Amino acid sequence: MLLPEPMSRIVIVGNKSRLDQAIDALYELKLIHLIDHTVGTDEGFSIGSSRPYTEKASERLLSLKAAEKELGIKADDENDDVMSVKDVHAKITSNCTESITGAVFKVLDKKNAVVQKITEERLKKEDLSKIAGIPVDIDLYRGYDSVAVMVGSVKADPTSALSVIADSELFVSGKAGKKDETRTIALFVKKSERDNAVRILTDFEYTEIPLPTGTGPVNAAIAEADANIVAFNTELGEVEKELASLKEKHHDDILVLDEELSINEAKGSLPLRIAASEFSFVIDAWVPTKNVAAVIAGMDKKMDGNIYTEVQEDRSRSLHDVEHAEPRFKETPTQMKHGPYVKNFEHPVKLLSAPKYHEIDPTVVLSIFFPLFFGFMVGDIGYAIPFIILGLFGLKTAKHKDFRAIATVLFFGGIWAFIFGFFMFGEMFGIHFIGHNAYPTDPNALAYTWETLLNVTFPDWFHVFPGIAHPGEGISKLYDVSFLLKISIYIGIMHIFIGYALGFANIRMQHGTKEAFFEKGGWMMSFVGIVLFCWGLTDVLISGASFLDTIVMIKVIAAIVLIVVGTVVTMKKEGAQAIMELPSLMGNILSYARLTAIGMSKAGMALAFNYIALIMMAGAGPIGIVPAAIVFVVGHLMIWTLAILSAGLHALRLQYVEMMSKFYVGGGKEYEPLEIKRKNTKIVETEV
């Protein structure tokens, strides 16, 4: 539970002539986590070469993927029927892939040609529209022996500057009178004057436009380009229709072929990850220790005894044992092992990072405290019941793991919220319904008791929360803040201490007790010291006790001793940082005040909405009933939605930052056994 699944390292040796059979067997077992072979680690062995059929499969897959992309088909699209592997193989060998991709690419080529034509026409039109304002036919721009034609854009009207050039003809388009307006000019000058004209135009930021080609008036040419664009677009539409019909026709085939070819490629390139000599192959792999016997027997059976499988080691959790292992054997994959409830919380842990093989898996602790904190912060049965319903709905329908994780927290957090909301706070939609004497200023309070509501008799201790002056009337989030604050801090101290204890266990398992004492034991002492010190301090500052009071003195002296000893122990490992980190311990503890704060903020908002709706509006007579209902519903819906964000995120944060940082390193590699997931194809029994 607290540790990932124990793993064993096995080695599988066989004859190369049976490699294909062995690869099939490895995939069928679904238990083999392959260890990639490193070149040069074993004499006489090198990395294997991919199977002969792989190249063809990869080639087909590549062109198929390209076709898929162009057609907009995704590998996880829905497929109507599942095809048997035998039929798929028949399709592959009859070059079905080639004919499909050939047809698709042919239409695609057509499409690209049309798109290209449209682009060309657009560019032509763009160039023409620049000179549309100049009253010169297109054929008049070219074909002179002694006249140079210059067309381009300028920033200002160059008419007066160009008047020094004799025998020139200038056309300017663009709005006259406006300064700094880009305009197009066409200048006809003697060839001998061209350089002179360019020099003058440079001052006007002249940019040349290529001379137009064609005949007739410019506007007619533009109209022609427009007509062409329309015609090509119609053509494009037809080509796209053709593509759509191709997609429709081959959709299922493409998905099926993609799946089978991907499987072929994966299987065929597996030898690239294992060691091979001239006649044999060697596979190193991780297997869960409990499955070792099954793997050995399974390989034997599937290979008719022509294989040798041996256990190399059962990996221990101590890092000393791993120290001398080959680099490729150092990292052990992690497989979390949890029951159905805790399993739901694996995702939040993986969001941070997967645990290493050598450390405690925090999922169990997270699964206890995450919903508990969420429930404590919500603490209102009016919000809890919708949370439970929504969570249950999510768990039934949601598939994506993010949503499943959220649904889990809402459901179990909602249950805790109900428990706290009923038995501790006695609140529903911010209305305190258990007892009212203690809260004379709360106009919404109701005077039920737990006994009348449940029709049972509780023992006396049930009603007495230590330090509360009004037994049997629940705890008010807004009036008993000091009490709630104390509880929050106590929860925090316990929570952090669990974190340290797990950290101690972690280091003890990895390096031994002595190391654990120096690495975590010192911190634990400092932590207890800080707690005692703060306790003494609150006695003096808040409860008004004297510093010379014996109990206070004992607390403070014990605290100082613990802090000093703890810091000295920690300094051996971490140096001066041990001192720098001391205040942050206090910060960690106080951080749990948010448990109270978020509950308070929700109760405060609920109080405001209830006052507006129930006292001010509904109190105004029948006319106020409808607006009161609207304010009540909208207000509480808002609080409820905010609760998902605030309570959920803060509950998670307390796990990540305050507790898990005390022991969790993470960064482990997940156990990923070789496995083939078929969705669109199936193996029919008779083929095997």
Place this chain on the structure above:
Amino acid sequence: MVVDAGLGLIAVGAGLAVGLAGIGTGLGQKDVGAAAVGAITEDMSLFGKCIVLIVLPETIVIFGLVVAILCMFVLPGMGS
């Protein structure tokens, strides 16, 4: 209406404690949050680590909150 100036000052102090600490947290979280969103867009697996970094400045506002709660619920009691 009888006005207790002392209680009023306590309320103002509590408000300042939460408000100013909130501004500080906001300033801190602004920078971290922007950088974290950038990092998450690059690599979704950084989500958990980014959350941890984003919430670090929150400690400041929690301190402010604790001071405010002490102001509101402990200080008036001490006077009497």
